[in-house]
Amino acid sequence: MEENLKWLWYAFSVAWVIHLLYVVTLGRREAKLREELEALRSMVEDRGKK
Amino acid sequence: MKSQSDWIWAGVTAVMMVTALYLTFVWVPMERTMGVVQRIFYFHAPPFFVAAIAIVVSLVAGIRFLVTRDFRFDELAVASAELGLVFESMNLATGPFWARPVWGIWWTWDARLTSAFVLWLMFVGYLILRRAVDEPTQRAVLSAVLTVFQAVGAVIVYLANRLWRTQHPQPVIAGGQGSGLHPDMWLTFVFCTAAFMVLYLCLLRHTRRLERMRREIEGLRRTVHSL
Numbered sequence: 001m002e003e004n005l006k007w008l009w010y011a012f013s014v015a016w017v018i019h020l021l022y023v024v025t026l027g028r029r030e031a032k033l034r035e036e037l038e039a040l041r042s043m044v045e046d047r048g049k050k
Numbered sequence: 051m052k053s054q055s056d057w058i059w060a061g062v063t064a065v066m067m068v069t070a071l072y073l074t075f076v077w078v079p080m081e082r083t084m085g086v087v088q089r090i091f092y093f094h095a096p097p098f099f100v101a102a103i104a105i106v107v108s109l110v111a112g113i114r115f116l117v118t119r120d121f122r123f124d125e126l127a128v129a130s131a132e133l134g135l136v137f138e139s140m141n142l143a144t145g146p147f148w149a150r151p152v153w154g155i156w157w158t159w160d161a162r163l164t165s166a167f168v169l170w171l172m173f174v175g176y177l178i179l180r181r182a183v184d185e186p187t188q189r190a191v192l193s194a195v196l197t198v199f200q201a202v203g204a205v206i207v208y209l210a211n212r213l214w215r216t217q218h219p220q221p222v223i224a225g226g227q228g229s230g231l232h233p234d235m236w237l238t239f240v241f242c243t244a245a246f247m248v249l250y251l252c253l254l255r256h257t258r259r260l261e262r263m264r265r266e267i268e269g270l271r272r273t274v275h276s277l
Binding site for chain 2: 003004005007008010011012014015018019022023026029030033034036037040041043044047048
C-alpha cells in the first residue's frame with residue numbers, strides 16, 4: 001500500500017510540475033513580449049515624429 | 051494587467067481543481083486489484099481528452115483561417131495547440147508511474163503508447179514549424195494542414211486499444227460489454243475531465259492574448275523597417 005502510494009505521489013508531482021513550469025514560462029514570455037511591444041511602439045512614434 | 055474576468059476564471063479553476071483533488075484522493079472508492087495506484091487514472095486520462103479537444107479547437111480554427119484568412123483564427127489555433135502539448139505531456143508523463151508498479155516496466159512500444167508518443171511529437175513539430183516559417187500566411191496555412199494530421203493522430207490514439215491488442219488496459223470508457231466504471235469512479239473521472247477542461251479554457255485566454263501581442267510585434271517590426 002505505502003509502496004504504491006509513492007507512485008501515486010510521483011505521478012501527481014510530475015503532472016503539476018509540468019503545469020507550473022508552463023505557467024512560469026507563460027508569465028516570463030508575457031513580460032518579454034510586453035517590453036518588446038512598448039519599445040517598438042515608442043520607436044514607431046519617434047520615427048513618425050521625425 | 052489582469053482583468054476581472056481573468057480572476058473569475060482563475061477562481062473557478064482553482065475551486066474545481068481542489069474539488070477534483072478531494073474526489074481523487076479522498077472520496078472515490080479504492081480499486082480492488084491495483085489499489086491506490088489506480089487513482090493516477092484520474093489525472094492521466096482526462097489530460098488526453100483535453101489534448102484531443104485542444105486539437106479539435108486548433109483544427110476548426112485552422113480551417114476557419116483557410117476560409118477567411120483572418121489571423122485571429124490562427125492565433126486561436128496556435129494557442130490551443132500549445133496547450134494541447136502541455137496536456138499531452140501530462141498524459142504521457144503520468145502513465146509510466148502507473149505502469150511501473152502494475153506492469154513492472156516503465157514503458158512499452160505497444161500501439162496505444164506509441165501512437166500517443168507520435169501525437170506528442172506532432173505537437174512539438176507544430177510548434178517548431180511556427181518558429182521555422184517567417185511569412186505569416188504561409189506559416190498559418192502550413193500549421194492548419196499539420197493540424198489535420200494531428201486530428202487523425204488523436205483518433206488513432208483513442209482507437210489503438212480497441213483495434214489492436216495492447217499492453218495498455220482495454221477501454222473502460224465506451225469500451226463495450228464487460229467494461230465500465232463504478233458510478234463513483236465515473237463521476238470522479240467526469241469531474242476531473244471538466245476541471246482540466248476549465249483549466250485549459252483559463253490558460254487559453256492567456257495564450258491567445260500572448261499570440262495577439264506577438265502578432266502586433268510582427269506588424270510593428272514591419273512598420274519600423276518600412277519607415
